[in-house]
Amino acid sequence: MxxxxxxxxxxxRDFYPEDKRLQKYVFxxxxxxxxxxxxxxxxxxxxxPLELYQMKNGANPDMIKDELYALTDKSGRDLVVRxxxxxxxSRMVAARRQELQYPARWYSIPNLWRYERPQKxxxxxxxxxxxxxxxxxxxxxxxxxxxxxxxxxxxLGAETGMYTIRxxxxxxxxxxxxxxxxxxxxxxxxxxxxxxxxxxxxEEYDQKFNxxxxxxxxxxxxxxxxxxxxxxxxxxxxxxxxxxxxxxxxLLDSCSDNxxxxxxxxxLIMRGFDYYTGFVFEVFNEDLENNRAMLxxxxxxxxxxxxxxxxxxxxxxxxxxxxxIDFMQSQGTLPELxxxxxxxxxxxxxxxxxxxxxxxxxRQGPRxxxxxxxxxxxxxxxxxxxxxxxxxxxxxCGENEVKSGQYQLKDLKTGETFTMDLDKIAxxxx
RNA sequence: GCGGGUGUAGCUCAGUUGGUUAGAGCGUCUGGUUGUGGUUCAGAAGGUCGCCGGUUCAAUUCCGGUCACUCGCCCCA
Numbered sequence: 053m054x055x056x057x058x059x060x061x062x063x064x065r066d067f068y069p070e071d072k073r074l075q076k077y078v079f080x081x082x083x084x085x086x087x088x089x090x091x092x093x094x095x096x097x098x099x100x101p102l103e104l105y106q107m108k109n110g111a112n113p114d115m116i117k118d119e120l121y122a123l124t125d126k127s128g129r130d131l132v133v134r135x136x137x138x139x140x141x142s143r144m145v146a147a148r149r150q151e152l153q154y155p156a157r158w159y160s161i162p163n164l165w166r167y168e169r170p171q172k173x174x175x176x177x178x179x180x181x182x183x184x185x186x187x188x189x190x191x192x193x194x195x196x197x198x199x200x201x202x203x204x205x206x207x208l209g210a211e212t213g214m215y216t217i218r219x220x221x222x223x224x225x226x227x228x229x230x231x232x233x234x235x236x237x238x239x240x241x242x243x244x245x246x247x248x249x250x251x252x253x254x255e256e257y258d259q260k261f262n263x264x265x266x267x268x269x270x271x272x273x274x275x276x277x278x279x280x281x282x283x284x285x286x287x288x289x290x291x292x293x294x295x296x297x298x299x300x301x302x303l304l305d306s307c308s309d310n311x312x313x314x315x316x317x318x319x320l321i322m323r324g325f326d327y328y329t330g331f332v333f334e335v336f337n338e339d340l341e342n343n344r345a346m347l348x349x350x351x352x353x354x355x356x357x358x359x360x361x362x363x364x365x366x367x368x369x370x371x372x373x374x375x376x377i378d379f380m381q382s383q384g385t386l387p388e389l390x391x392x393x394x395x396x397x398x399x400x401x402x403x404x405x406x407x408x409x410x411x412x413x414x415r416q417g418p419r420x421x422x423x424x425x426x427x428x429x430x431x432x433x434x435x436x437x438x439x440x441x442x443x444x445x446x447x448x449c450g451e452n453e454v455k456s457g458q459y460q461l462k463d464l465k466t467g468e469t470f471t472m473d474l475d476k477i478a479x480x481x482x
Numbered sequence: 483g484c485g486g487g488u489g490u491a492g493c494u495c496a497g498u499u500g501g502u503u504a505g506a507g508c509g510u511c512u513g514g515u516u517g518u519g520g521u522u523c524a525g526a527a528g529g530u531c532g533c534c535g536g537u538u539c540a541a542u543u544c545c546g547g548u549c550a551c552u553c554g555c556c557c558c559a
Contacts, residue, residue: 059550059551062550062551105559118483118557119557119558119559135559136559137559138559139559164559166558166559168556168557168558169483169554170551170552171552171553171554171555172552172553172554174558180559323558323559324557324558324559327559348559370559398517398518400517401517430516430517430518430519431517431518431519432517432518432519432520433519434518434519435518435519435520436519436520437519438519439519439520440520446518446519448517448518450517451517452517460517460518462518462519464519464520467518467519467520469518
């Protein structure tokens with residue numbers, strides 16, 4: 053028989069206990085922060101009909117062609133393994149448009165798939181926190197999302213200076229294009245150029261920029277002034293007096309009034325060319341070795357309406373588990389993670405039967421997680437094994453303990469040993 | 483889709499200017515007399531040197547191809 057490859061599929065991860073422990077740690081932070089803001093968890097099938105991703109306001113066609121896991125079922129239906137959650141939650145809202153309570157606050161932690169060459173921070177399968185709010189006006193919705201995003205990053209151990217939350221307004225950019233009298237091909241080209249500015253060499257940017265403005269000095273200086281702004285006050289005067297700028301100012305003020313000192317205005321944030329309609333934002337890891345966006349989102353008002361339901365204002369963001377873990381690693385904020393098992397119960401030879409009552413008592417009364425070692429190896433080997441599994445406590449049970457009811461509980465972190473009865477042990481572990 | 487890097491023990495990697503039994507550290511297992519580890523000592527297991535082909539008396543080493551992994555570009559939900 054041919055040997056089966058034991059290696060996992062390209063761009064995916066096997067989660068061994070220590071890996072899953074880390075992922076669960078991240079998920080727990082995500083869940084607890086979302087639920088603190090009244091968000092409810094939802095989920096959906098991993099397979100969706102291809103049409104969901106072919107809508108007008110959806111992702112661009114090249115992406116659909118090249119970067120999806122697509123398949124055909126036995127009845128000839130075209131299916132896709134979900135590459136993102138936003139169309140799915142929009143579909144779910146559209147399906148119950150009339151009966152849901154608004155604002156609807158939802159979050160989910162789906163695994164998502166994209167067919168591309170893996171690289172650092174981007175794999176073929178990852179888990180992504182999605183936080184969405186439906187039916188709330190943009191400004192309030194986005195402010196709430198920014199608070200959640202901030203709390204999550206802080207929950208991951210971030211301190212001021214380790215990250216920035218950068219926000220921009222697509223409406224303000226549209227206003228700029230309007231002032232410049234840019235029509236569709238040029239407006240898109242400008243946005244695309246802004247989006248890529250940080251990534252391309254300055255000479256290349258200058259060349260493309262000059263092509264675009266075509267010698268129009270007034271246009272050039274207006275765009276440059278816009279791009280150089282780091283606050284509302286630095287915006288070009290023509291823009292500063294618009295409703296769009298006022299809304300931006302209000303959002304920035306709300307953030308600074310609420311101690312969110314990592315929020316900054318950044319006119320370069322565009323979030324690609326998908327469905328975003330209003331405010332957009334990204335959280336950046338400011339570690340110089342790993343300076344990249346690790347969370348992104350914004351307002352996407354068109355999607356629910358695009359499914360034939362009555363439109364409603366919508367905003368949301370996503371954050372991947374890979375980038376979240378990379379962030380903690382690059383910033384050194386990972387805590388020591390202990391095994392879910394509380395006690396490694398080491399039974400010495402000859403005492404197994406007598407020990408069962410004690411094991412049962414720990415599990416059933418105080419619900420302590422107990423793993424039994426009845427291998428009868430040398431005691432030192434048993435302790436070592438518990439330590440390697442990252443179990444915090446070992447309990448030793450031999451003849452003496454069974455007789456006296458006094459057990460030895462060893463803290464494998466400190467090496468200290470305590471002698472106590474089972475009730476005291478249960479109490480100590482609370 | 484495009485480009486760079488790397489494939490030798492479970493892991494991290496040495497090494498062979500082509501030559502007979504291929505190495506280290508870590509990890510794993512056993513033991514240092516029978517109930518307290520993570521320090522130490524001794525020992526053991528574990529490798530068709532990614533795969534296929536070419537050159538050669540001889541290839542893990544040179545050449546070609548291929549696959550895999552990895553980093554970057556494109557793209558980014």
